[in-house]
Amino acid sequence: MLKGAHLTERKCREIVYLFCEDLTATQISHITGVSRITINAYLKMIRRKIASSCEKEHPFFPHRNDNSNIPSSVFFAFSKWNNHIYTSALESMNRDQISDLNKMDPEQMKEKSSLMQAVVDISNWKIYRLDQSANGNGRAVMDEISGFWGLTKNRLLKFRGLNRNTIYLHIKECEFRYNYRNEDMNSLILQLINLRPAD
Template sequence: MKGAHLSERKCREILHLFCEDLTATQIAGVTGVSRVTINAYLKMIRTRLAHFCDQEFPRHHLPENHLSLSGSPDGLPKTSYFGFTRMNGYVYSTGLTDMSRENLISWQKQHIDQSSGSMTAIHAVADFSNWRLYRRDMLTAGPHSNTNGDDISGFWGLTRNRLMKFRGVNKNTLYLHIKECEFRYNNRNENMHDKLLHLISRHPLHELQ
């Protein structure tokens, strides 16, 4: 990063500690790098992860009111509502606009239509202003319905536990944190450090500056 004057070895150490899921304060303490610099690096890493996750989202499942990193005027979408879509053991998240409690109650009563581009393509909605998850389980989806439900539960549990350790996440960066949780959950059986190194080698972080 411009002005940081960190060696490649130190940058790799920061990346390793990020993969170990340490906070910025903890990483600063271990590396001896200022928390301001660490936060700047972590934001770039999370932005790269968010771009990757946005590209991985099955396009035909995107709801009409979705928010994306590339479509936001200032680069970071701002919302407290996120929709979760499950598919083949993966869970995808997307920011949602124009949401309210009334809209969520109405959505829960709708039938799930996997081919629809509306909110019916979403299996659960999280309200991060109140830490509540609204679900619409596929009770008649057949023998795999419980597995699918566990995907949502597992992702919500990971996301909730990770974000609560920060003692509150700024709404301006919530999107990046949700996408980081998505990346961690969908790659939980892989070596995150190696996968992230490969991703950054293809798309270096300095491109984000």
């Protein structure tokens, strides 16, 4: 799974299983007896594979080059398409643009929401709906996008602080877990990894 790693296949499969159970690196380290540093390296590799898979499925935004850096943005677009939720890092977004979202007229909102239904500011745990005008009364829309954000927020808060350089991987993991919540997560992850050394 990792170049230079010396864990048995059985131990690697145990790590994958515990990851699928959504345990933290510290919890997995305690259960497996593997150092937290090694566990973190494995989890990062798994999350990179997940992110790459999610990017390839994204219907609106192009797939990143595998050699490109992981986006470090705290702003993300949420979109729903064919009963799946998709997330995209908005690297050019800034706080001024976020505040401008609330000032858009309905036509501007409609134009933007054709590609994304919401923008999320992870640093402030806020979601800005671009399609709120669609319900005609300006009230918050409670639907799959809001449900996904609620689950994502709760999941990320348990880490008690995320490194900005890994937020993207965690968001993509949330997207993957949400879209395949009714599937066998362990089998899906093993297929992604294919038990070959990480790229």
